[in-house]
Amino acid sequence: MVSTLKEILRDYRREQIVDVARRLFEERRSTDVSMDEIATEAGVARSTVYVYFSNRDELILACLQRMHALLNEAIAVAWSRDLDPVGRLRTFIRGMLERIDENPAFFRLAVTTARAAHDPTSAIGSQLALIGLDVTALLVDVITHGMETGGFRPMDPDRAANFIGIQLYGSMSIRADDPAPLPLDATADEMCDFLVGGLATR
């Protein structure tokens, strides 16, 4: 299986470059990490990078896919331990925020790139849409569960998930740009509080 061995080698190389790229994106506050720098930092020639990634977008896509995998992992770990719907929601929110705190600059890059290359045929756009779908699906699960157990009022779970997803998106966008964000737990608690309790007198 020569071809398989070659593929493994190829994947390994790709991973190597993606790791460096992720690190650089993390260190640097702005998107101006050039392909030159990534190559140099990875210890390869710039032209070699283009052997493994046809262009900058594809490299960013690979970084995104890696983040997606890590995100799923992190959330799966903390999933369904707490059976209280509000607790589940809080755990979920906290998990998302935590991931941002781990690598805010990369998240900024993802959002920026997504915005720049919004083309629906763009692979980056699709990848981000996939992540969004994952998040929404999990939220729908939490909400449906909450409605069944009576903690949440009757509503369209999809719309509610959309609403929460937007709050998460906004919060993450802002947090990723915040040099000194509020503590993780306090933020998650507060958000959960407002989401569940609403503004109105109870």
Added chain:
Amino acid sequence: MVSTLKEILRDYRREQIVDVARRLFEERRSTDVSMDEIATEAGVARSTVYVYFSNRDELILACLQRMHALLNEAIAVAWSRDLDPVGRLRTFIRGMLERIDENPAFFRLAVTTARAAHDPTSAIGSQLALIGLDVTALLVDVITHGMETGGFRPMDPDRAANFIGIQLYGSMSIRADDPAPLPLDATADEMCDFLVGGLATR
């Protein structure tokens, strides 16, 4: 007052270019509107643009300031006609979304640029912060009023305003990228509903 006349002329020219830039940013889905294009479309030489704006960021800043003015205007018009706190909140949210619908591409540009030039000394960052402050101040007013009249439960108005601001930010970001957004009123109603009512059983 020769100098004043000169300044008026200068302002007029600047406005002329800003108008063209705003229009181009509106028409084009991505940020790739070059200084060349803006100049050509405005019927001036590229070098002339640089007479009135020292660089691209300053031009974008001028566009932002114009948007800020329009935003204030639009919101002031619809302000305090409706005395019901929930109605005020809804009016406010609707006003913000409406402005996005009028010029989604420009909002995308603003966010993208803000992200790229996040430098705190950056004039663009400061301008966006100013807009954010305006929004927050108005929200604090709505919330405080709601708490006084008993419609809203007791809470920290600043934190609540922050929460709503994040929801708005997320919603506007996504809406600005959405080629076929949901109707304005339905979106505003739904957001208001979730914000006020919360998820929990009442």
Added chain:
DNA sequence: GATTAATCGGACGCAGTGTCCGATACCCCA
């Protein structure tokens, strides 16, 4: 030791930004 594949490194074209400067057209005033 020869073949093959991966890598290097540098040159190239392209596009965009921002700078600079000489040429030109225009307006106002003498």
Added chain:
DNA sequence: TGGGGTATCGGACACTGCGTCCGATTAATC
């Protein structure tokens, strides 16, 4: 009517980054 000041033009320039290409070099394999 002519001259001086000013705005504008337009194009050349340097610089940066992306993506392509290709010959040279290294290294692994048979």
